[in-house]
Amino acid sequence: MRSKIVAGNWKMNNDLSATETLITALKEQIKDPSVEVMIAPAFTSLYSAYEALKGNAIEVIAQNMHFAESGAYTGEVSASMLKSVGVKTVILGHSERRAYFAETDESLAKKVGAVLENEMRTIFCFGEELEDRKSGKFFDVVESQIKNALFGFDAEAWKSIVLAYEPVWAIGTGETASPEQAQEVHAFVRKVIADKYGDAVAQEVSILYGGSVKPGNAEEIFSKEDVDGGLIGGAALKAEDFKAIVDAL
């Protein structure tokens, strides 16, 4: 049975004090979730979040990392550094990283390699831009993102890979992919994985949806067969909204 997951990506929000406030509220609201719940604070808040959530069901994850183990990469953070503050899961390939920080399928493949070497897990994001959706090229775009970054790894690696479909046109815009649009892409990607690795591997991969998920639309999106949860941005910054989304899965 593949995992059901709701992960909150806080992006560049919440300093140390705001992190503590939000975590206190989350601990009050989310006590015994029936699905995996994760939050991804900024690097500066990871350790305090980890300490504050020790013994709690909410996992603290990171938003990004570098592919090298150490060295002259000013401003970057490695997998082992993340592990040293309790992080076991890293979001990679978010469209904001691809758009603003020039991340490519090639550099992402290296990052996924570092995740695997460090026995960590990744939530790997993929998704088309608006023009790809309009021109109908979105299947080709998502297929090449998955193949280029992830098909160099063996079947075993897929035990450590969670996917998150995030159509760029739906992120932070208030415009959500319809449940049918999400299901269509998720099922397509599962088939792409099955064609390469076999159905047993593909059926075990959790595929999350991200892009303007809110308490009001989460249940409908999560009701789709191949949607195994959500990667939540804006709505993850309010404890009651995030709880409502967790409850909807």
Ligand SMILES: O=C[C@H](O)COP(=O)(O)O
């Ligand atoms: O990582 C989360 C996604 O970018 C979704 O963000 P959003 O829920 O604010 O649209």
